[in-house]
Amino acid sequence: MKTSPISIPSTNLEASTQDRxxxxxxxxxxxxxxxxxxxxxxxxxxxxxxxxxxxxxxSKQGLLAATLHARATPVNECRLAALDRLEAPGxxxxxxxxxGAYFQPFTHCELDQSLPRIIGRxxxxxxxxIRPLLEREFKPVTDRFIRALQRLLPNLTEEDLQWRFHxxxxxxxxLLAHSTPLGLAKSDRETEIQAFQxxxxxxxxxxxxxx
Numbered sequence: 001m002k003t004s005p006i007s008i009p010s011t012n013l014e015a016s017t018q019d020r021x022x023x024x025x026x027x028x029x030x031x032x033x034x035x036x037x038x039x040x041x042x043x044x045x046x047x048x049x050x051x052x053x054x055x056x057x058x059s060k061q062g063l064l065a066a067t068l069h070a071r072a073t074p075v076n077e078c079r080l081a082a083l084d085r086l087e088a089p090g091x092x093x094x095x096x097x098x099x100g101a102y103f104q105p106f107t108h109c110e111l112d113q114s115l116p117r118i119i120g121r122x123x124x125x126x127x128x129x130i131r132p133l134l135e136r137e138f139k140p141v142t143d144r145f146i147r148a149l150q151r152l153l154p155n156l157t158e159e160d161l162q163w164r165f166h167x168x169x170x171x172x173x174x175l176l177a178h179s180t181p182l183g184l185a186k187s188d189r190e191t192e193i194q195a196f197q198x199x200x201x202x203x204x205x206x207x208x209x210x211x
C-alpha cells in the first residue's frame with residue numbers, strides 16, 4: 001500500500017491545492033467511507049484535476065494517510081507536551097495525571113471540532129487498511145505513555161498494561177463518537193471536559209486494579 005507523505009509545497013498555489021484536496025478528502029471519507037470514495041470524486045470536490053491529486057498524494061491510500069497525519073499531529077503534540085510537563089524534575093507523576101495528559105487534546109487543546117467524526121469513521125474502516133496507519137501515527141506516543149505507566153504500576157506485566165491501555169483507547173474513541181450514554185440526553189451542565197473527567201475516573205480504576 002502506497003502511503004506517500006505530504007510533499008512540501010513550493011508555491012502558495014500548490015499549498016492551496018493541497019489544502020483543498022485534503023479538505024475534500026476528509027469530508028468524503030467521513031461521509032462515505034474509504035471504499036465508497038474515489039480519487040476522482042475527491043478531485044472534483046476540491047475543484048482540481050485528477051493529476052493534481054496523484055501528484056501531491058500518489059494514491060487514494062496516500063491521501064487517507066495524509067488526512068490522518070494532518071489530524072493526528074496536533075493530538076500527538078498536545079499529549080507529548082502534557083507528558084513532558086509531568087516528567088519534568090519536581091513534577092508529581094501519578095496514574096491519574098498520566099491519563100489526564102493522554103486525554104488533554106480533547107479537554108484543553110484547541111482542536112478542530114470535526115475530529116470526533118473523523119476518529120469514529122477511521123475506527124470503522126477495515127483493519128488491513130487502517131491499522132498500519134494508526135500504528136505509524138500513534139504507536140510511538142502510546143508507547144511513551146505506557147512506559148510512564150509501567151514505572152507507576154510495576155505489579156503489571158507489560159502485556160497486561162498494553163491490554164489495559166488498549167481498553168482505555170477504545171473507551172476514549174467510544175466517548176468521542178457518542179458523547180452521552182444511550183437514553184441520556186446531554187444536559188447543559190455536562191461539558192466535554194466533564195465527560196472526560198468521568199472517563200478518567202473509570203479508566204484509572206481499571207488500570208490500577210489488581211493484576
